[in-house]
Amino acid sequence: MNKGVLIIGAGGVGRVVAHKCAKNLDTFEHVSLASRTKSKCDMIAKEILDMQGITIDTYSVDADSVEELIKLLETIKPRVVINVALPYQDLTIMDACVACKIDYLDTANYEHPDEAKFEYKLQWERDGKFKDAGITALLGSGFDPGVTGVFCAYAQQNLFDEIHYIDIMDCNAGDHGYAFATNFNPEINLREVSANGRYWENGQWIETKPLEIRVDWEYPEVGVKPSYLLYHEELESLSKNIKGLKRIRFFMTFGDSYIQHMNCLQNVGMLGIKPVMHNGVEIVPIEFLKTLLPDPASLGPRTKGVTNIGCVMEGIKDGKKKTIYIYNICDHQEAFKEVCAQCVSYTTGVPAVIGAKLLYNKTWDRDGVYNIEEFEAKPFMDELMTQGLPWKIIEL
Numbered sequence: 001m002n003k004g005v006l007i008i009g010a011g012g013v014g015r016v017v018a019h020k021c022a023k024n025l026d027t028f029e030h031v032s033l034a035s036r037t038k039s040k041c042d043m044i045a046k047e048i049l050d051m052q053g054i055t056i057d058t059y060s061v062d063a064d065s066v067e068e069l070i071k072l073l074e075t076i077k078p079r080v081v082i083n084v085a086l087p088y089q090d091l092t093i094m095d096a097c098v099a100c101k102i103d104y105l106d107t108a109n110y111e112h113p114d115e116a117k118f119e120y121k122l123q124w125e126r127d128g129k130f131k132d133a134g135i136t137a138l139l140g141s142g143f144d145p146g147v148t149g150v151f152c153a154y155a156q157q158n159l160f161d162e163i164h165y166i167d168i169m170d171c172n173a174g175d176h177g178y179a180f181a182t183n184f185n186p187e188i189n190l191r192e193v194s195a196n197g198r199y200w201e202n203g204q205w206i207e208t209k210p211l212e213i214r215v216d217w218e219y220p221e222v223g224v225k226p227s228y229l230l231y232h233e234e235l236e237s238l239s240k241n242i243k244g245l246k247r248i249r250f251f252m253t254f255g256d257s258y259i260q261h262m263n264c265l266q267n268v269g270m271l272g273i274k275p276v277m278h279n280g281v282e283i284v285p286i287e288f289l290k291t292l293l294p295d296p297a298s299l300g301p302r303t304k305g306v307t308n309i310g311c312v313m314e315g316i317k318d319g320k321k322k323t324i325y326i327y328n329i330c331d332h333q334e335a336f337k338e339v340c341a342q343c344v345s346y347t348t349g350v351p352a353v354i355g356a357k358l359l360y361n362k363t364w365d366r367d368g369v370y371n372i373e374e375f376e377a378k379p380f381m382d383e384l385m386t387q388g389l390p391w392k393i394i395e396l
């Protein structure tokens with residue numbers, strides 16, 4: 001019988017997942033970490049040994065190659081794979097998991113490197129293969145997607161008869177002191193923010209220009225922050241899975257400095273994803289920009305403040321209208337003290353570990369490919385309380 005968990009990807013999120021898996025060794029029994037650059041895995045392994053006295057194994061792998069992945073899975077024989085590499089690797093890692101009959105989990109949906117577009121289609125299409133192999137794929141087990149889907153499922157299962165309106169609110173009130181930096185992978189972040197916005201209403205998708213819709217919302221325990229409508233991947237699955245829904249939107253806060261820099265970079269072509277020739281060398285502008293920007297992992301020690309991410313939900317309970325906000329507050333410095341990473345990595349990595357725990361101990365056990373809101377939310381909500389991401393519900 002397979003044993004242990006394999007984490008793929010040793011970036012900001014991978015670091016949190018590795019630390020937290022080591023803290024949950026009573027569940028996972030054994031932890032392995034693999035990434036393209038093995039030295040990054042070794043650095044994290046040393047941190048965990050120094051801080052927790054626990055040894056994890058490290059490997060190098062090119063997760064774009066199904067063949068290499070299968071070899072690795074056959075060597076390690078884990079029970080669950082946690083994919084926290086980039087969205088470009090989702091399909092290859094899923095295919096390797098099917099070949100080796102190992103449960104799969106990720107935090108971001110598949111994206112093709114040459115097209116700034118993400119959707120679940122190609123991952124959902126693998127449902128039959130996962131069913132035939134008798135294994136589970138848990139899609140989107142980060143914070144958003146992830147905990148936001150669990151909040152919606154919990155509200156649907158326990159708090160409402162019908163939910164009509166959902167606004168997912170993502171506020172990072174932290175300050176890293178740089179004029180411009182992204183809190184997670186710059187390429188993925190900037191592709192997401194500079195794309196057209198989109199939301200779902202009465203069965204239709206409504207498209208907006210990038211950052212066209214702004215609301216100034218008062219986040220509990222944080223204050224009023226300008227929040228911009230973006231398209232975000234969980235809208236695709238939640239609009240299908242929350243019954244009776246009339247509208248779902250996603251908002252994220254950005255400071256003026258971030259928006260000014262992003263607009264300027266966009267205007268001069270630095271967010272381009274197509275190669276251009278520079279002095280006889282082919283370069284992709286957004287990849288070059290990534291080289292220039294601070295590594296998100298380096299923001300940890302300098303970021304102060306909190307994040308507040310949650311869902312405003314309006315619906316009906318016992319014939320009466322009801323509006324609530326379910327949310328989590330995460331403190332950047334507290335996260336850094338615990339796992340050497342800031343909140344954006346922490347709030348993604350902790351839910352990935354909780355999802356993996358529920359798969360590992362078979363609390364969530366369904367063959368096929370599922371989004372997180374398709375499972376019973378309560379066990380996940382209970383784990384959030386004890387694993388470092390406590391939540392609150394307030395009536396609005």
Ligand code: NDP
Pocket residue numbers: 008009010011012013014034035036037040061062063064084085086087089107108140141142143144145146183184185188296297344347348
């Ligand atoms: P990073 O860029 O910091 O880390 C990505 C890691 O993946 C790097 O260590 C990189 O290796 C590795 N990697 C990239 N390509 C390959 C490959 N072909 N084979 C093996 N390893 C590879 O990203 P983050 O840690 O910030 O983000 C990780 C994931 O989490 C992303 O998919 C992101 O979209 C997702 N995310 C989800 C959120 C949510 O709430 N759901 C929020 C934030 C992020 P190398 O160092 O060698 O390049």
